[in-house]
Amino acid sequence: MDFVVPQNIPPIATYRVMNSQGLIEDESHAPKEVMHEQILEWYKNMLFVNILDAIMSDAQRQGRLSFYMVSTGEEGITVGSAAALEPDDIITCQYRETGVFKQRGFELPDFMSQLVHNKNDPGKGRNMPVHYSGRANTGVHAVASTLGTQIPHAVGAAYAMKVADLEAGKPVSRVAVAYFGDGAASEGDFHGALNVAATRDCPVIFICRNNGFAISTPTSEQYRGDGIASRGLGYGIESLRVDGTDIFAVYEATREARRKALENGGRPILLEMMSYRISHHSTSDDSLAYRTQDEVEPWKTRDNPIARLRLWLQNNDLWNDELEKSTRAQIRADVLREMKSAEKELKPPLSSIWDDVYAVYSGEQLSQRAEMKRMMMKYPDEYDIDEYEGGIEAL
């Protein structure tokens, strides 16, 4: 009677390409088909995320923004993995994937208009900051705060794409990708998603950002098994654990996962990217209430994705202190300028209160819109609507 004893099974190894000094240990794993321009773009995108994060979380403290979430330490996971996907791939994510949006073409005005919920926000000012909407241009589903709900969506999307391709007589060539954290992987939706993906052979990549925390809950209280990568085995899914702070490992692993996911008509792949949540959970959290500064500090320098790629770039004469300084200054100036101009814009029109609930307005909604207009006209001093595009005429 041989019980399978999890404690006796060695933990799944972590795939790494580049060490902390920015040196690639095994040249056979060096990124060969990637051009240096692309790697420089990754680096600048990571810098963008990092600087945007710093400025916007300060802006929240100043009251210019209601809320913000930072992804310090995880820029490599999001930028590196998104860089390995193709334009027609579909992505669902959690809320700490700013790097995915940036890598996929979400531009500074898009970010900023969402953050200050002005009339240019692709999401029409409906969601909290960092809950970006950009499906049409970036292939990334609009972000929700609910955890784990996005995971089965990627499975369904993958299946839909596979069926569409098969019906059209084309090879299955697109994948769907779901990003989620170590905490979200405890939700029931995670388990449902993996099981359906496996039994229906869906070309989907599950990318778990294991950053060690779910608000105050460390992974030691989140699960007893060997992280999230070990769960793939239970569902019959090939899995890999990756050093999330090594952008080359992230890129290579995602590239290979994509290739595997499209084999034989499609199958799911699970990637667990290890990192550390250097930031607080959000601007509503003070993580020093549950961890010490001593614990956090080393991660800012030791296994930091930006610092490591910078070392690699410098080792390969592609970067230097001067470029670092000027690039950071440029990004900073761009962000500040965009924030100033975004704040001056009007808010979305008040009709957006009822648009898009249904494909077409319901009778009830039309009468409510008229009712609100009536109230605003009857009590004009009680409502300040000039900051909404179109004012009362938009109703």
Place this chain on the structure above:
Amino acid sequence: MLRKAHKCYGSVAKSISLRRGYASHPPKARLNIPTDYASTPLLHHSAKSSLANKELSNEARNGTTSRINLFQAVNAALAYALRSDQRVLLFGEDVAFGGVFRCSMNLATEFGDHRVFNTPLSEQGIVGFAAGAAMEGMRPVAEVQFADYVFPAFDQIVNEIAKCRYRAGHNADSMNCGGLVIRMPAGGVGHGGLYHTQSPESLFTHVPGMRVVVPRSPVQAKGLLLGAIASNDPVIFLEPKILYRAAVEHVPAEPYILPLSTAEVLKEGKDVTIISYGTPLYACQSALAAAEKDFKCSVELIDLRTVYPWDRQAVMASVNKTGRCIVVHESMVNAGVGAEVAATVQEGCFLRLEAPVQRVGGWSTHAGLAYEKFNIPDVTRIYDAIRTSLEY
């Protein structure tokens, strides 16, 4: 230990409103002014006022008070429950360090990890686990971090917690969820957007078997929570998150239980009855104060406190007296608690009614961030409903 950085959902700094940010009001507004919690008659601003509450236990009425906010009142209730009954457990996401709204501060330290603990991130797991513990005789208090996230637990709530006593039949006493309380922060806070603003209470009123409670203040929260934990029926306890910090009052230091399924008349009147629960009561108070001055009328204000099973007697008695009825709630009008109250009132008070029963609620849409102040019933809309009712 309160940290300066904990500018949680409930705090609206004056400096922010000066910058015309996300919590400002128009300069000439007379009605749509943010509630002044420091002076509202709905809170007890003195020990004397607080201890005069006839619903308090003798112990509480003869004791002292402390001036605390809603999360501190919840914390006090939980501490008393854990201290006085070994069967009480408290768990959920991030409960151990104090909770994202500070409701469980210091409780893990005082009562230990086997009674106050973090669970993995899974509402269905948390609530199902709570159901099992309750059926074994424990009195678990399960925390769902935001009401917006209760939905994975709906199966456990509707099909198990609400039904296990019933389906156990003669075995009901050995297999029920009496003693189970599911607590969750709910309601608008000014910047919660689609997923930190929801008020799903009416969804729970369409399934029998649980009591659904919404406290309006720290005094009410402490007594109703203790009442919920002591109840032999499972209770869904929705805490208005904006009131966690904003509502501060003198709360009796000694324990006391407030009755479930009993409404409270907050203010007597003879011309119009307003029925509400939770945060909108404060807007109702402001609206009726202006209406009484402007229209020389007298308004009766009732807090349902438990929205199901709700206190029909109290409501009907009031409307039979005044002849006019308005129901106010944050969640959308269609199929809200107001719909049930309105239907019951028109059935029971039809010939007495001087005007149709009105409902002032959220519009039939989602809680979009940029539009929250237009969605949630404001003082002006309630004031206008009073006027319409009087002029009918």
